[in-house]
Amino acid sequence: MSSKPYLEIHGLKKSFGLKPILRGIDLNLYAGERMALLGANGAGKTTLLRILAGLTRPTDGRILIDGLNLVQQTREIRRKVGFVAHQPYLYDELSALENLIFFARMYALAQPQARAIDLLQRVGLSKKGRERAGALSRGQAQRLALARALLHEPQLLLLDEPDTGLDQDGLALLAELLTEHHARGGTILFTTHDLEAALGRSDQIVMLNNGRVAYQQATASLEQERIHEVYQEVVR
Amino acid sequence: MILLNQVWTILWKDIRTELRSKQMIAGMGLFALLVLVIFNFAFDLRVDNKAAVAPGALWVAFVFASFLGLGRTIAAEREKGSFDRLLLCPVDRKAIYLAKLLGNVLFIGVVEIVALPVFAILFNVPFAAGALIPIVLLGTVGIASVGTLFSAMAAATRARELLLPLLVFPLIVPIVIASVRATGALMVVTANEPPWLGLIAAFDAIFLSLSTVLFEYVIEE
Numbered sequence: 001m002s003s004k005p006y007l008e009i010h011g012l013k014k015s016f017g018l019k020p021i022l023r024g025i026d027l028n029l030y031a032g033e034r035m036a037l038l039g040a041n042g043a044g045k046t047t048l049l050r051i052l053a054g055l056t057r058p059t060d061g062r063i064l065i066d067g068l069n070l071v072q073q074t075r076e077i078r079r080k081v082g083f084v085a086h087q088p089y090l091y092d093e094l095s096a097l098e099n100l101i102f103f104a105r106m107y108a109l110a111q112p113q114a115r116a117i118d119l120l121q122r123v124g125l126s127k128k129g130r131e132r133a134g135a136l137s138r139g140q141a142q143r144l145a146l147a148r149a150l151l152h153e154p155q156l157l158l159l160d161e162p163d164t165g166l167d168q169d170g171l172a173l174l175a176e177l178l179t180e181h182h183a184r185g186g187t188i189l190f191t192t193h194d195l196e197a198a199l200g201r202s203d204q205i206v207m208l209n210n211g212r213v214a215y216q217q218a219t220a221s222l223e224q225e226r227i228h229e230v231y232q233e234v235v236r
Numbered sequence: 237m238i239l240l241n242q243v244w245t246i247l248w249k250d251i252r253t254e255l256r257s258k259q260m261i262a263g264m265g266l267f268a269l270l271v272l273v274i275f276n277f278a279f280d281l282r283v284d285n286k287a288a289v290a291p292g293a294l295w296v297a298f299v300f301a302s303f304l305g306l307g308r309t310i311a312a313e314r315e316k317g318s319f320d321r322l323l324l325c326p327v328d329r330k331a332i333y334l335a336k337l338l339g340n341v342l343f344i345g346v347v348e349i350v351a352l353p354v355f356a357i358l359f360n361v362p363f364a365a366g367a368l369i370p371i372v373l374l375g376t377v378g379i380a381s382v383g384t385l386f387s388a389m390a391a392a393t394r395a396r397e398l399l400l401p402l403l404v405f406p407l408i409v410p411i412v413i414a415s416v417r418a419t420g421a422l423m424v425v426t427a428n429e430p431p432w433l434g435l436i437a438a439f440d441a442i443f444l445s446l447s448t449v450l451f452e453y454v455i456e457e
Contacts (some may be wrong), residue, residue, distance in 0.1 A: 025321040055320055058455065078326040089317030091249065093256040098249075106325035108238065132256075148321070 004067070006031040007052070007156060012061035014047055014211075021047045023211035025061070029204070030157070034178070034188040036198035036219075039208035040235045046086075048208070049160045052189070053083040065156060079107070082154035086161035088145035088209040092134030096125055096144050098152060099133050107152040119147040124173060138165035146177060157181055157188035163197065175201065195231050197206050199224075207234040239331050246322070246335035247342075254343065256339035258314075260305050263344050268301035268351040271296055276358040277319045290359040291419035295412055297351060298372075299379060302344045307400050309336050309453075311391040319391075323455065333384065333451035337444075340380040361423050368422060374436040375415035378443060382407050385447035411439050 003027035006103040012025040022044045029035050037045050041122060047073045052063065052072045063070035065077050090099050097116055104112030120126050123143040133144060149157065157178075163171055178201060192198050199219060203235055207211060207215040207230070214234045217227075254260055275293035279285075313319035322332065352368070355361075386403045390396040418432035 053324055055323060077324050078324060081324075083324055085317070085320075087317055089321050091253060091318050092316065093253040094249065098252070102245065102249050103321070103325065106242065106327050108241075129278075218348070 001211045005029055005064075006033075007189070008062075008064040009052075010062040011064065012048070012051065013059045014044075014051060014056065016060045021211055022051075022058075025208075025211075025213060027206065027213065027216075029187060029189060031187050032182070033204060034182055034202045035161045035190075035206060036202035037191040037208060038193070038195065038231065038235070039191075039214075040200055041145065045081045045208055046160050049083070049158050049191060051193070052156075053081055053158055054078055055083075076209075079152060080155045082149035082152070084145055084149045084157075084159045084162045088133075088138075088141035090133035090136075090141055090144060090148075092132065093113045094133055095130050096136065096140075097121060097129035098131055100142060100147060103148050104151050109152060115151060119151060120144075120202070122177075123147045124169070134161050139167050139170045142166055143170060143173065146174065150177065150181070156187045156189070159188070161191055161193070161197045163192065163194070167217055195228065198235040199227070207231065209234050239328055239334075242327050242331035243335045243338065246327075246332060247338050250335065250339040251342070251365075251451055253320050260308050261346060261397035262382075264301040264304045264343065264347045267304055268297045268347050269354055271297035271300055272351060272355050272358055274344070281359065286324060286359060289418055290355070290361045290423065291416045292360070294351075294355050294419060295375070295416045297355075298344070298376070299408070299412060300378070301347050301351075302340075302379050302383060303401055305343050305347075306380070306387045306404070307390070307397060309330035309340055309384055309387040309391075311387065311396055314391045317321060329452035330448050331380050333388075333448055337380055337384045337447075341376055344376050344380060345373075348376065349393060364422060366421065367413070371415055371418045371422075371433060371436070374440055375411055375418075376432065378415075378436060378440045379404075380426075381440065381443045381447050382411075385451055385454060388451060396400055407443075411436055411443075414439070 007029040009025050009027040012022055013020065014022040025048065037048065039045050047056065051058050054070060054077060057071065066080055068077050070077055094102065097120060100119060101112050104115050109115050120129050123146055125140060125143055128140060133141060136144065146162065162174055166174060182188060185223035202219050205214055205217055205219055205222065217228055272293060279289050281289060310319060383404050385401055390400040390403065393399055414432045414435045418436065421429050421432065
């Protein structure tokens with residue numbers, strides 16, 4: 001583990017109008033680490049991920065990704081970050097393959113078509129390449145969204161409830177892809193409502209409550225019985 | 237070169253999407269034709285007033301039809317969330333603006349190509365088509381440059397259908413007036429007419445440069 005965190009969040013605050021969503025978040029995530037973000041609906045998980053993806057501007061605070069300031073060097077950071085939302089958000093009129101080729105071109109990848117075909121195969125959609133994204137099932141669309149997030153081989157993977165809509169095979173594939181990414185030294189930050197999934201897939205657990213970090217612990221040092229109690233308390 | 241590639245890729249995606257859905261262009265075309273037909277019946281057209289009325293009817297049809305398309309430029313992608321995915325990419329925001337602008341000019345242009353012969357038949361006005369092309373093209377670029385910028389702004393609001401015309405109409409008034417007068421000048425030769433085409437080109441240059449720079453600030457949340 002390097003001495004400097006890959007992701008540093010200092011005093012992060014976000015308000016929408018007068019309503020505070022994040023009230024001062026401080027978190028560090030080292031390269032190669034996996035962090036699970038838990039919390040009730042409205043705790044600020046999605047807002048935090050959107051800020052880290054560069055989609056929403058923070059109201060206050062400082063975020064560094066790989067030493068780059070998120071607000072000032074957003075464009076450089078975009079190459080390092082992959083984002084999967086809980087909805088696939090694809091171009092419905094384009095085919096699955098066209099969707100991936102389009103985004104591969106947006107990332108200026110050397111061989112967009114070859115990369116897109118590779119990833120379609122990897123997520124088990126090679127036979128669906130010519131089908132319109134709008135005609136794919138929810139689970140297939142989510143697989144395609146996963147493939148899109150991995151196109152440019154990002155170092156940091158942000159996943160907002162990535163298991164939404166996935167069937168058993170899809171969930172196994174997701175676990176496999178995350179393991180592969182982790183094995184390559186990739187860093188992962190994901191949100192979930194499933195405590196068991198969080199425990200199984202992370203090195204660190206963070207629970208948000210009302211825009212603040214209510215609990216943070218390394219998964220290895222967790223007491224299994226205690227964590228369920230803490231989760232019930234925080235989420236409630 | 238990278239910027240041009242990005243512009244072309246986004247434009248290609250928009251054209252392909254529109255060709256498959258046909259949601260925007262069919263509505264715009266039908267609307268333009270309906271406006272022309274209604275104006276044709278609403279006005280008491282005579283030989284002496286035709287040249288005064290017809291250019292106005294033509295540009296009202298173009299402007300209103302344009303708004304149907306401009307309103308969907310970014311709103312459709314915002315509603316589906318796919319615009320966020322585009323913003324996640326390390327793409328120059330100018331490339332997004334230019335691609336959306338070119339797409340709008342292209343779609344409005346197709347509607348104009350369909351509407352112009354209908355206009356010529358209904359209003360029975362003599363004009364040199366060759367001379368009309370630069371007026372229509374420059375007028376369309378002007379409307380689309382302002383419309384594309386404000387469609388991005390309006391797309392982030394709930395009352396986008398109401399907001400877009402309210403924001404854009406006052407700004408494009410000079411372009412519309414100049415386009416109407418330039419088109420009228422093709423039908424009836426008038427002495428001492430100001431250089432309308434030059435005026436439209438000047439407005440286009442101002443709006444285009446301002447919009448290209450401002451777009452980045454409009455789309456970021």
